Amino acid sequence: MTLTAEQIQANWDEFLGYIETHISSPRKEKLTEFYKKYEDRLILMPASHKVQYHNCFPGGYVDHVNRVVKGALATHKVWEEFEADTTTYTIEELVFSAINHDLGKMGDADHEAYLPQTDNWRKNNLGEMYTHNKQLPFLSVPDRGLHMLQSHGISYTTNEMLTIKLHDGLYDPANEPYLKNWMPETKPRTSLVYIVHQADMMAARIEFEKEYLPKFKISSGGGNFKIQDKKTNKKTPIKTKALSSVPKNDNLKGVIDKFFE
DSSP, rough: OOOOOOHHHHHHHHHHHHHHHHHTTHHHHHHHHHHHHHHHHTTOOOOSSSSTTTTTOOOOOOOOHHHHHHHHHHHHHHHHHHTGGGGGGGGGHHHHHHHHTGGGGOOOOOOOEEEEEEHHHHHHHHBBBBETTTTSSOOHHHHHHHHHHHTTOOOOOOHHHHHHHTTTTSSGGGGHHHSSOGGGGGSSSOOOHHHHHHHHHHHHHHHHHHHHHGGOOOHHHHHHEEEEEETOOEEEEEEOOHHHHTTTTSSHHHHHHHOOO
């Protein structure tokens, strides 16, 4: 996927608009100053280094974050409709967490996290359009993001800290002590953690579907999964190597053949 210069600028203006609309002073001014300081870097950042992930293109980061903010606001309404206790967090906390959930992907004050890939083999065979900057000291994305906010004098609440830290849910094993627990007193005290995680997961999935899933050319209907021939545009049943090895007079083979007719 490629964004035009106009789309990249529009996404950036939308991003700053969320800060202006939902973040209160004096934190609003500090956050705006921070993002404008690193504008040249952030506005062209990808959301990931590999095309098989999501939004691996210039401007992909801001495009993704905007989608997470919109998704979090919409998901909040769904949870509210189903009688979740939404008094345990504020809309400002929701938007602040969504805006900054992936901030650690920018790197630190001196080093960018993503650099253009110069190895053509890795680009062509692994889909790695970017490479990780080896000069950047290792920190997890949530920890680096929280550190960048703290080092620039931008405060955050306990709700915001936990939501940023846990936004990958149980996809990150480091989150298990917070999310994989059985005692009521050790569970998160707010649903904000889950709402932003769901919005992030939804955004990443949609971006994957838009960018990469069409390359498979696979469709389904009524349980019969078929693959589309690029030359004839004809859809033919998918038969695995394992099924092909079943003897023709076998009852299972007959059932499978009939199923794919």
